Amino acid sequence: MSDMINISEVLETNNMVAHEKLDVRTITMGISLLDCADSDLNQMNAKIYNKITTYARDLVATGDAIGREFGVPIVNKRISVTPIALVGGNACKNSADFVEVAKTLDKAAKEVGVNFIGGYSALVSKGMTPADERLIRSIPQAMACTDRVCSSVNVGSTKTGLNMDAVRLMGEIAVKTAEATKENDSLGCAKLVVFCNAPDDNPFMAGAFHGVTEADAIINVGVSGPGVVKTALEKVRGENFEVLCETIKKTAFKITRVGQLVAQEASKRLGVPFGIIDLSLAPTPAVGDSVAEILEEIGLERSGAPGTTAALAMLNDQVKKGGIMASSYVGGLSGAFIPVSEDQGMIDAVSEGALTIEKLEAMTCVCSVGLDMIAIPGDTKPTTIAGIIADEAAIGMINQKTTAVRLIPVIGKTVGDTAEFGGLLGYAPIIPVNRFSCDAFVSRPGRIPAPVHSFKN
Amino acid sequence: MSKIIITIVGKDRVGIVARTCNYLAENQMNILDITQTILQDYFNMMMIVDISRAEKSFDDMAKELADVGNEIGVAIRCQREEIFTSMHRI
Numbered sequence: 001m002s003d004m005i006n007i008s009e010v011l012e013t014n015n016m017v018a019h020e021k022l023d024v025r026t027i028t029m030g031i032s033l034l035d036c037a038d039s040d041l042n043q044m045n046a047k048i049y050n051k052i053t054t055y056a057r058d059l060v061a062t063g064d065a066i067g068r069e070f071g072v073p074i075v076n077k078r079i080s081v082t083p084i085a086l087v088g089g090n091a092c093k094n095s096a097d098f099v100e101v102a103k104t105l106d107k108a109a110k111e112v113g114v115n116f117i118g119g120y121s122a123l124v125s126k127g128m129t130p131a132d133e134r135l136i137r138s139i140p141q142a143m144a145c146t147d148r149v150c151s152s153v154n155v156g157s158t159k160t161g162l163n164m165d166a167v168r169l170m171g172e173i174a175v176k177t178a179e180a181t182k183e184n185d186s187l188g189c190a191k192l193v194v195f196c197n198a199p200d201d202n203p204f205m206a207g208a209f210h211g212v213t214e215a216d217a218i219i220n221v222g223v224s225g226p227g228v229v230k231t232a233l234e235k236v237r238g239e240n241f242e243v244l245c246e247t248i249k250k251t252a253f254k255i256t257r258v259g260q261l262v263a264q265e266a267s268k269r270l271g272v273p274f275g276i277i278d279l280s281l282a283p284t285p286a287v288g289d290s291v292a293e294i295l296e297e298i299g300l301e302r303s304g305a306p307g308t309t310a311a312l313a314m315l316n317d318q319v320k321k322g323g324i325m326a327s328s329y330v331g332g333l334s335g336a337f338i339p340v341s342e343d344q345g346m347i348d349a350v351s352e353g354a355l356t357i358e359k360l361e362a363m364t365c366v367c368s369v370g371l372d373m374i375a376i377p378g379d380t381k382p383t384t385i386a387g388i389i390a391d392e393a394a395i396g397m398i399n400q401k402t403t404a405v406r407l408i409p410v411i412g413k414t415v416g417d418t419a420e421f422g423g424l425l426g427y428a429p430i431i432p433v434n435r436f437s438c439d440a441f442v443s444r445p446g447r448i449p450a451p452v453h454s455f456k457n
Numbered sequence: 458m459s460k461i462i463i464t465i466v467g468k469d470r471v472g473i474v475a476r477t478c479n480y481l482a483e484n485q486m487n488i489l490d491i492t493q494t495i496l497q498d499y500f501n502m503m504m505i506v507d508i509s510r511a512e513k514s515f516d517d518m519a520k521e522l523a524d525v526g527n528e529i530g531v532a533i534r535c536q537r538e539e540i541f542t543s544m545h546r547i
Contacts, residue, residue, distance in 0.1 A: 007501065065516075068519065
């Protein structure tokens, strides 16, 4: 009986939930749609709808029940599917046909009650098929006429280099998506991610899709807990780096174990195999649920101050070291997220001029995942956005890590204005973008070759 | 064995333990351990309870225990034990 749980442990756990915003950020069910491919669009849409609503019928109720029984909120229940460009290649003769698939996904998501469904995607790191290009060109309309569908495009990898034709196209698509959703501060772009080295098993939106290397269905879980880490660090102010790192590791372990438990339980109850835990520190706009506040607690006046990249690198590494022991299957993005609009501390840092897009780019070299939820002036040129995408993708390609870009060119707004996305997506001050041109660079057709993997400097 | 952790938090008064234990006994739930402490004038109690012989669903049990708590002015909450063992035991 000596190993029984004691009252201080119970109070510690419950305090994390009640006061430090500990939660499980998402249970994401990955569903393969490869067997739904058909030459007839209506047939294919019917198969897609049936497969999703059958597999995920009990996802939301099961997630809520697990949350009640363990006393830990499970904030989001979501679905990721096979990249639709692969599934719809035969049936979708044009971009309008692909939009019909997006509507089917949206309808299925609403039927089962999940708040997002990801996988309106194309994987074009080396080249685009006609179907890939049709899907990509349909993204603005698809994002405008659906509520819950998320889209992602993988434009490069360490093994293939960067597909600059796709990078250039995504600069144009970002602006068109912004225009198609300008009534809502260009919200469509908040549901669109451009990746390099996209993982097959990421449970977090907007970039989740169910990779072709995955089983028919899988449960992936994303944990969270910036507030828990921040509170733990308040108790070690002024201590040395060893104490600092130990504290982060122990906290990350505890957070990840909660995710592991929830993932196993969800897998058992839903009869769907467990895939991975994504041990990311994922902030929300709520005060006390911020990665930026952790950086401040570590010793920075504001995120973006000198030392930010080093502090973030240390934080990210300790989160991984603590989390990896808590679960045998870690995957997805796994690191600290630094979205601007979804993190009150980041919003404040941008508003006060402490944090620029260039510093954010540097920070993405040492953490997951990229330039995320950053509002930029609505008159930013497509080629400039393509240049930013190319820079971020190059960081991922050279450093063998996932990087992503989710920029929102807010139509009709400029520096000094604020974009409002609502809910978990938050709000963001418009950040200035370098005004010098990269037109001639991004207009070059072709690919940037894969990098050499030796001579590391 | 299926175990839950019951936590009770509130102003100390006569009958908190008695009322809770009555409910558990009536529903075939066996108490394995009880700890209590007073934190900042608040009564904090934790019970480890074996519910393998109980017939009620978790949600019914949680609701009825919360109702018992409301009657006597304390917050009673139950959670499955695994959340704590996962977090605090390697």
